[in-house]
Amino acid sequence: MAVRMDVTPALRCRGLRRRYGDLIAVDGVSFEIALGETYGLLGPNGAGKTTVISMVAGVLRADAGEVSVAGQPMTPRTPAVKARIGYVPQDVALYPDLSGRENLRFFARLYGLSRAEARSRVAEVLETIGLAERARDPVGEYSGGMKRRLNIGVGLLHQPRLLILDEPTVGVDPQSRNAILASVEALATGGMAVLYTTHYMEEAQRLCDRVGVIDNGRLVAEGTVRELTALVGEHDRVVLAADGDLPAAAEKLRTVAGVREVSVGAGRLELLCGDGRAALPEILACLASAGVAVRSVELREPDLEAVFLHLTGKSLRD
Structure with a gap:
């Protein structure tokens, strides 16, 4: 008997719409991300990316449309569904006086992990983000790139089905940037779905299986790099x-x-x-x-x- 494969998308967005007064920030955006896929959401400043991400993460309620994570509907009042998401914002959210390991243990407990689970996951995450040797140092002594990597580690602690990375390499040195990109590649290879936004086109080309281009609140094109270049006649x-x-x-x-x-x-x-x-x-x-x-x-x-x-x-x- 053939084994049935789970084809439920890690993320499905349908007809997302959000208005701020007279401004329509997001206008009917729809896309899906499969497990093991990295999806790049690209757009100029003010295009609606942040609003889309906020609705996907359950931080902001959509005026219309729906979001589901692993087949379960997402709203600001569905914490069990939110728990399937790891959200890494642009701004680093860490405690500088605590060590890298202490920061991770604190957030692991917030995620509801037991002490034993937290200890195990923290060790695994430190290896994943390449900070095991600096785990005891105060985060205030970390470089900007190391803080970014630790910030990503926080989003990985609870083993989410979907990881949202909002411009994770802004302001980091080339070595740290390459380490971050290599980590993202490894996560997708391991089966995690990744929603990735960036202002660096070369990152999207390197990482993303598919790309959605958003402009003026609408998804104006979507596909692989090859499909998109063919679409515009390149x-x-x-x-x-x-x-x-x-x-x-x-x-x-x-x-x-x-x-x-x-x-x-x-x-x-x-x-x-x-x-x-x-x-x-x-x-x-x-x-x-x-x-x-x-x-x-x-x-x-x-x-x-x-x-x-x-x-x-x-x-x-x-």
């Missing part, structure tokens, strides 16, 4: 430094499946492709048959920055 760019009869080779390249456009420059060919990685073997074979010697190959895949600018008319940090 293509991969393949640049080849080469020697030989390049104009003749360009004519042959235009017949290769997936190649949309070919231009010839001084000692180089530039191609636009639907999927550069998939087309590259045939491109190189075509050039070899045309007697062209390729000196270097550069594949430039379209990024989220171009997509975001196309969709919103703004950069992510606006």
